[in-house]
Amino acid sequence: MLDPDSGLSLTIARIVRRLQGSSLHSQLERQARVSLHKPEIKLESLKEDIKDFLKTSGWEKKLQNAVYSELNVFPSPCHPAAPPEHMKEPLAYMRKAQGSWEKRILKSLNSMCTELSIPLAQKRPASEQKELLNKWNEMGTDEPDLSLFRPVYAPKDFLEVLMNLRNPNYENGEQPSFRNHLGLIQVPLKVKDIPELKEDFSELGLNTGQLGIDDSAQVPPEFFENEHVRVGQKVLAEQDSAAAQQYVRQGCPTALRADLWALILNISNQPEDILYYEQLKSNVIQYDLLVDSLIYKDVKLTASNDDYYFVFEDYLYQVLLCFSRDTSVLEHFTYSSATPPKSYIRGKLGIEEYAVFYPPNGVIPFHGFSMYVAPLCFLYHEPSKLYQIFREMYVRFFFRLHSISSHPSGIVSLCLLFETLLQTHLPQLFYHLREIGAQPLRISFKWMVRAFSGYLATDQLLLLWDRILGYNSLEILAVLAAAVFAFRAVNLMEVTSLAAAEAVLADLSTLKVMPLLQIFLFATVT
Amino acid sequence: MSGAAGPGRAPLPCAARAAAALQLPGGAEAARPGVAVIDLRFPRGGAADVHEIVFKNFYTAFLSVRVQRAGPPGPRRWVTCLRDHRLMPSPHTEEGSQDYFSLRHHQMLCDMEQVTALRFILRQPSPAWLHFSIEELQSPQKDFPSWLSQLTPPEQPASPHGELPDPEKVSTEVQQMWVLTEVIRARQAAARIGRFDVDGCYDVNLLSYT
Numbered sequence: 001m002l003d004p005d006s007g008l009s010l011t012i013a014r015i016v017r018r019l020q021g022s023s024l025h026s027q028l029e030r031q032a033r034v035s036l037h038k039p040e041i042k043l044e045s046l047k048e049d050i051k052d053f054l055k056t057s058g059w060e061k062k063l064q065n066a067v068y069s070e071l072n073v074f075p076s077p078c079h080p081a082a083p084p085e086h087m088k089e090p091l092a093y094m095r096k097a098q099g100s101w102e103k104r105i106l107k108s109l110n111s112m113c114t115e116l117s118i119p120l121a122q123k124r125p126a127s128e129q130k131e132l133l134n135k136w137n138e139m140g141t142d143e144p145d146l147s148l149f150r151p152v153y154a155p156k157d158f159l160e161v162l163m164n165l166r167n168p169n170y171e172n173g174e175q176p177s178f179r180n181h182l183g184l185i186q187v188p189l190k191v192k193d194i195p196e197l198k199e200d201f202s203e204l205g206l207n208t209g210q211l212g213i214d215d216s217a218q219v220p221p222e223f224f225e226n227e228h229v230r231v232g233q234k235v236l237a238e239q240d241s242a243a244a245q246q247y248v249r250q251g252c253p254t255a256l257r258a259d260l261w262a263l264i265l266n267i268s269n270q271p272e273d274i275l276y277y278e279q280l281k282s283n284v285i286q287y288d289l290l291v292d293s294l295i296y297k298d299v300k301l302t303a304s305n306d307d308y309y310f311v312f313e314d315y316l317y318q319v320l321l322c323f324s325r326d327t328s329v330l331e332h333f334t335y336s337s338a339t340p341p342k343s344y345i346r347g348k349l350g351i352e353e354y355a356v357f358y359p360p361n362g363v364i365p366f367h368g369f370s371m372y373v374a375p376l377c378f379l380y381h382e383p384s385k386l387y388q389i390f391r392e393m394y395v396r397f398f399f400r401l402h403s404i405s406s407h408p409s410g411i412v413s414l415c416l417l418f419e420t421l422l423q424t425h426l427p428q429l430f431y432h433l434r435e436i437g438a439q440p441l442r443i444s445f446k447w448m449v450r451a452f453s454g455y456l457a458t459d460q461l462l463l464l465w466d467r468i469l470g471y472n473s474l475e476i477l478a479v480l481a482a483a484v485f486a487f488r489a490v491n492l493m494e495v496t497s498l499a500a501a502e503a504v505l506a507d508l509s510t511l512k513v514m515p516l517l518q519i520f521l522f523a524t525v526t
Numbered sequence: 527m528s529g530a531a532g533p534g535r536a537p538l539p540c541a542a543r544a545a546a547a548l549q550l551p552g553g554a555e556a557a558r559p560g561v562a563v564i565d566l567r568f569p570r571g572g573a574a575d576v577h578e579i580v581f582k583n584f585y586t587a588f589l590s591v592r593v594q595r596a597g598p599p600g601p602r603r604w605v606t607c608l609r610d611h612r613l614m615p616s617p618h619t620e621e622g623s624q625d626y627f628s629l630r631h632h633q634m635l636c637d638m639e640q641v642t643a644l645r646f647i648l649r650q651p652s653p654a655w656l657h658f659s660i661e662e663l664q665s666p667q668k669d670f671p672s673w674l675s676q677l678t679p680p681e682q683p684a685s686p687h688g689e690l691p692d693p694e695k696v697s698t699e700v701q702q703m704w705v706l707t708e709v710i711r712a713r714q715a716a717a718r719i720g721r722f723d724v725d726g727c728y729d730v731n732l733l734s735y736t
Contacts, residue, residue: 043696046703079626081580081664090624106733113732120730167620169585169656188654190619287728327722343730358730360722406620 010077015070023272024066031059058239065241069266072245072472073396075335089337089405093167094412098337098404101161105364106341108152113290116148120343120358121289129285136281140304140313146297151367155449158366158402159184159442162412165404182434183419184441189406191417193424197479198521201471203249204514206522211251212463212514225253232256241266249470251463251514258379264469265392269385277384280322283360287325291359295320299370308458312377319373319387320365323394329361332395337405338362363399368446371453372398375461397474401449409474414448415441417478422485425524429489438498443505444481451477452508460513480513483520487511562659564646576638578666579629585658587617590647591629596640604645607634617652626662 019025032050035041041049054060078087089095113120124132135142163184166172170188172180180186192200204210209224219225228250235243236259244263252260262268284292299316303309309316323329333340340362348354373390380386400410407413422440423430433440447455451474452464467476484505485492491504568574573596591608608629614622631638650658722728 046699079628082626091620092624103735106735110732121728171654171656188619190616190621341733343733345724345727346729346731349731354724356722356724356730358733
């Protein structure tokens with residue numbers, strides 16, 4: 001481990017390197033230069049006066065927000081002796097498992113490509129380009145023949161891989177012992193217990209006001225809601241990311257949510273961001289990727305069939321097709337355990353100058369991927385802003401839900417946390433479900449992989465995602481999954497098969513998320 | 527056991543042996559005692575100053591380090607310089623199990639000058655792990671680069687109520703500003719070009735497995 005001083009220096013060096021040359025940097029320089037004309041800037045105290053000017057004009061706050069964003073996204077620096085793959089994933093066997101899983105996905109995509117004789121990527125002919133440009137805002141009306149395409153993988157395939165994950169240095173004996181976990185996940189990762197979760201999620205406690213509980217019709221708004229909205233407006237006026245992140249832990253008022261999330265994710269929709277989105281759009285027009293058909297198929301199978309999200313079908317195409325061509329997403333692979341798939345230009349196999357990533361952003365969508373974008377369509381209507389919010393949410397949170405890693409917010413830790421919570425606090429239920437062959441993770445896995453999108457009612461889902469942003473962690477998903485089981489425990493004790501258990505838990509759309517979380521964490525006898 | 531040398535780092539120039547587990551004398555079968563020892567001795571009785579020890583953990587929970595120092599002739603004593611340093615916060619779980627660690631001289635209980643031998647005592651009380659050890663032992667021969675430890679000196683606020691400012695000082699500051707603007711203008715912005723094709727062509731073959 002790094003000792004505090006050198007760790008701090010390395011963090012500072014990294015942040016400076018990342019912010020140098022960014023548009024914020026050039027804006028700050030321009031502001032500093034412009035301020036030289038102002039009378040209050042004196043030559044003898046140049047540095048101090050410019051600093052004061054930047055503080056009063058709000059530019060220092062923007063810089064603070066940018067630094068805060070970098071600290072949240074990137075993990076703490078590794079030891080200097082550690083190779084880069086250590087930052088991606090410190091445990092060697094997990095890196096290996098992720099590598100084999102990726103190889104399986106690549107094989108699947110390659111075989112689809114050869115079977116259907118469709119190239120992975122090709123340039124669109126000019127007539128097709130013009131046609132696509134005309135129908136850009138209504139791509140949902142297109143009905144291409146997608147019957148031959150199939151999703152590369154579904155969450156349940158991924159669950160099978162996670163179930164077979166083993167540490168070769170761990171005593172996975174045949175005899176049942178304290179080391180064999182009773183659930184499906186058999187790797188000994190550190191997960192939090194309820195006392196630790198209570199401390200981490202202290203703002204969800206019984207004595208603190210919450211949106212989702214204290215704004216219901218029976219509670220007069222003077223008790224909590226009005227004041228909370230007032231504080232929210234003040235936070236937005238101050239434009240402070242850190243304060244916003246703290247604020248949303250108690251929920252966002254609907255009217256302020258879009259701006260607050262943009263503030264936390266440090267998205268400002270500058271002209272250069274809009275230009276960047278337009279460039280991605282032109283890439284979509286120019287090149288046709290096989291991945292596009294996978295996206296079409298996924299949207300048609302999931303979001304278009306959903307009562308809440310089918311209206312946003314066109315937006316989903318506009319976001320996801322551009323997302324596939326965005327090379328800036330490749331940056332997140334430095335801290336993700338995944339590696340982007342590589343390919344070579346036709347005829348130049350093995351020549352490094354002709355090596356490219358496919359798809360350009362390195363992310364192959366799976367069944368249900370479009371559900372990460374769908375709830376955001378309720379908040380943002382301008383495509384470039386919607387796009388940036390989704391991209392930032394993906395490189396901060398969602399990528400951890402479909403890659404194998406030991407990170408506390410990674411899907412493996414979330415599964416283990418869910419199983420441990422259930423086993424510790426509902427042992428009878430856990431035992432019963434196990435006996436009837438209905439391991440609880442088999443039911444809750446799909447909820448967690450999609451961050452509950454498509455399972456909860458939209459307003460409840462947005463309240464849940466408020467807390468994901470507020471706590472900068474996905475652990476709340478595992479806690480909610482356990483809380484749902486606790487809520488339906490009485491019915492579940494009476495079922496006698498996996499199918500019946502699935503039926504009891506099939507419909508979550510009537511659930512209220514915040515009361516469930518509060519009761520499970522703070523009001524259950526431990 | 528030496529591992530590859532990184533920049534400014536030299537592997538410990540000594541004969542290392544693999545971790546030897548503690549055994550009870552007369553024990554018939556190999557038990558798993560949870561304690562192992564790695565001895566490092568500098569060749570030909572040499573000695574060196576040890577500023578920092580860098581290694582990669584492999585499931586060791588606690589580490590103690592003892593040194594033998596060059597001194598007056600006679601029986602050499604082992605001196606403990608690090609006692610039960612915790613590497614894994616929770617020995618039954620994976621946290622810290624494969625991380626890289628640095629031990630600096632300010633963490634040690636004794637002087638690390640003219641060390642002739644090092645003994646690493648590894649403990650792993652949890653029976654869950656089959657093997658435990660430490661790997662890639664290295665010892666950088668010089669201090670951490672000095673620029674990292676140098677903090678910017680606290681700035682002296684200029685006195686606003688003094689007489690006319692010192693012209694020398696003003697001209698140096700203006701010169702510095704000018705140099706800074708020149709440097710900034712010359713530096714290329716790290717703009718993201720965003721092109722994913724090669725020379726306008728993105729006609730890809732199948733995905734590569736390597």
